[in-house]
Amino acid sequence: MNNNKINEEVQTQTILTLDDDFSLIKRFNDGDESAFRTLISRHKEKVRNLIYLTLGNTDSIDDISQEVFISVYRKLNSFRFESQFTTWLYRITVNKCRDHLRKIKIRSIFSPFTTESENLISPEQVPEDYDIKLIVRQAIATLPEKLRIPLILKDFDGLSYQEISETMGVELGTIKSRIFRAREALKKILTPYKKELL
Amino acid sequence: MKINNKKLESLSSLLDDELNPTEKELLTDELKSDVSLQKELQSIKEIKDLVNGIKPLPEDHYFETRLFERIKSEKLKVWYSFLFRKPIIIFASVTLILMAIFRFYPGIFVGFIDEQKANLMDLYAANLKPFIFNVGLNSDDIFDFAFNRSITLDKENNQVLLFGVDEAGKDFFEVKFEDGKKNENKVNLASFVESLELDSKQKKQFDSILLSYSDDLASQILVNENKTVAVNPNIVNYQNALKADVMAFAAQANKTAFAKIFPVNVGVHNVEDIAKLVSNVKKSDNNNYFVFTPDTIFTSSFDVDKALLKSEISRFKDQIVVNKDMKGFDDEVRVFVRSSNSNSQRSNKELKIVVNDDFCKVEIPDFAIPDIQLPNLVGMNEAIEIAFGQMRDMKVNIKIDTVGKKQSFSMKYNDKKGNKSGFDIQIDSRGLSLQSLDSLQNVFKFFMQDTVMVNSKELRKEMERVKKEMQFFREEMEKMRKELNPESTPIKKEKTPIEI
Known part of the structure; x- marks a missing residue:
């Protein structure tokens, strides 16, 4: 009996949360600017962290996250309520990150003196007081973009394979495979640091 | 035993709880008996935990503030980009607006342009006064006006106003800077008097005839400090009347000499006819003037107070007697031209105008000159033309x-x-x-x-x-x-x- 009650509460909470995003969107579309402010405050940190991990540095987080929410602001009236708002939001974020990475790549072709990406510190040089979690972040940053993004969406943001598939516009099986390959690659990278990590 | 990738991928999915119940059950059973599989699952779990344990970024409390500032500026940019990145839209919009304006208010720009023109005309026509107060008029000048068709407007710069008839027989006014050498070839009053062999008494009479026209001529040409010259087309009739008057006097003064100068029958008018003619010319005085300015030529209407003009001319003559070197009259005479009626202004597009470096010429439309009938005018003009031409050339x-x-x-x-x-x-x-x-x-x-x-x-x-x-x-x-x-x-x- 108690278990059923708890399940119902959780379910109601989930539905409420979803409805909450949708109702905020509806309110915004009806002209309530404060609803958009609530949407931002609810999702801004997820977006910022996704950008942070996808890019591997903090340089452009603010600019890109602002661009993401400006796009949301402009396109919110065309939101069709067929998927979760977060899926839609993450898709916009991932696309903005990809655009940014593409720009960096093009810039590096024409200008060899652009900002270098953060290199992974060698195992021998790791100081005792070093932030171990930084090593993991740096290791993720070294992964290819197509492996890195599904891994972050799964293990950091906790999205399901289906949601990741929708976010990235890639088939479910491919996502499953990419997440596995990302973990394998990360395991290889982090093996030398096993002592520091464990 | 080596584990294949498919199996490892399934382990990864099991950890993510993304296997269907059958796959999950099979793999769970397999895991129970396979230690190597358990180790692999553990290593994948460690990686997953490491990623999951990454420290998130510290919260940005001012993110919304910055974002809304940017959205505010982006809203403006949207308008700017709409306006400035789409020139075709702008041009099309402007064209449509202009078309709509012209459709519903066709006279709006015409009215505006006319108003500006009227303002410009008023500026040029301001403070006009009879030109004789600037240059004075003696009998030589009036003789030149009658027979050489010119009046000096500015003696220092040799600027003259010419009246003439072009090859098509159209009267014209011309303001120009005359070459001094050309003046030498003109038949002047002295040579005419000499040819007529007039005695001193007759000469005085002749002078008085010429000077009797000076007052009337005064109101026919107006000038101001803006280098504007306004000419009344009725001056052409005054010129003809004066010519007829002079010819009548000359014919009477010395018939023999007159016959030598004008061997062809000139058709001299009698005194009564001339008096009638002069009276008609004075009656037909109108207020319409051709206005020459440094920028344009147009017609306008000026109200000249002739009574006041007469008294001022008298005052002017008195002053001249006292001060012979007087170059110009005082400014008070400007009151002669009281007002201008902009409604009667005719744009220069309707006038035939020829402009060169040193002259500007305007054809006088037929309707502009009051129609005063003078019998034998054509014959008289031709005879004068031939006789003066011989004397001159x-x-x-x-x-x-x-x-x-x-x-x-x-x-x-x-x-x-x-x-x-x-x-x-x-x-x-x-x-x-x-x-x-x-x-x-x-x-x-x-x-x-x-x-x-x-x-x-x-x-x-x-x-x-x-x-x-x-x-x-x-x-x-x-x-x-x-x-x-x-x-x-x-x-x-x-x-x-x-x-x-």
Whole structure:
């Protein structure tokens, strides 16, 4: 009996949360600017962290996250309520990150003196007081973009394979495979640091 | 035992709880018995936990504030980009707006342009006053006005106003800077008086006739400090009246001299006719003026207070008597032109205008000149034209050729139109003698007394020069004859007239 009650509460909470995003969107579309402010405050940190991990540095987080929410602001009236708002939001974020990475790549072709990406510190040089979690972040940053993004969406943001598939516009099986390959690659990278990590 | 990738991928999915129940059950069973699989699952779990344990970024509390500031500016940018990144839309919109304006308010721009034009015209027409207060008018000027069709507007810069008739027979006004040399060729009052052989009394009468028109002329030409010149087209009628008046006086003063100057019947008017004509001209005075400005020419209406003008002219003349060097009248006279009526302004597009570096000329439309009938006007003008042309344009070339077998003597003059006319006298060299040379003097004497060219100054000068040359030639011939035949006596020969 108690278990059923708890399940119902959780379910109601989930539905409420979803409805909450949708109702905020509806309110915004009806002209309530404060609803958009609530949407931002609810999702801004997820977006910022996704950008942070996808890019591997903090340089452009603010600019890109602002661009993401400006796009949301402009396109919110065309939101069709067929998927979760977060899926839609993450898709916009991932696309903005990809655009940014593409720009960096093009810039590096024409200008060899652009900002270098953060290199992974060698195992021998790791100081005792070093932030171990930084090593993991740096290791993720070294992964290819197509492996890195599904891994972050799964293990950091906790999205399901289906949601990741929708976010990235890639088939479910491919996502499953990419997440596995990302973990394998990360395991290889982090093996030398096993002592520091464990 | 080596685990294949498919199995490892399934382990990864199991960890993510993404296997279907059947796969999950099978793999769970397999895991229970396979230690290596358990180790792999553990290593994948460790990686997953590491990623999951990454420290998130510290919360940004001012993110919303910055974002909303940017959204605010982006909203403006949307408008800017709409307006400035889409020039076609802008041009199309502007065109549509203009089309709509022209459709519903067709006169809006025309009215605006007309208003601006009227303002400009008012600016140029401000403070107009009769030109005689600037330059003064004497009988010479009025004679020039009547017969040379010009009035000096600015004596220092030799700026004149010309009245004329072009080849198509259209009257025109022309404001120009005249070359001083051209003035020398004009028939002036002095030469006309001399030709008429007027005595001092008659000359005074003649002057008074000319000056009687000065007051009327005063209101026909207005000027101001903006270099604007306004001319009333009725001045053409005043000119004709004055000409008729002068011709009538001249014909009466010395009939013989008049007949010499005007051999063709001029058709002189009687005094009554002229008085009537002048009266009609004065009555037909209107307020419409042709306005010449440094930028444009247009017509406008000015209200000239003639009563006030008359009294001021009188005052002006009094001042001139006191101060003969007075160059201009005081500013008070500006009150003569009280107002301008912009409704009657005619744009320069409706006038035929010719402009050059040193002149601007406007054709006077027929309707602009009040129609005053003057019988024989055309005949009188033609006679004046021919007579003055002869007096003005006579060029005499005299050539004595002694090289050929026959001695020849020729005298040519150019008429007004540049056609050469003249005499050609052949003299037999054997018969050339001092007497025959002397007989040439008779030719000139005859010529001087009985032809219409008697009054040409140039001809007289030329005759003087020929006389001197003949004297020199005579002396040379005499010297030569003495050298050839010192004993011979001059052959006496009867004087025979020379055919011309």
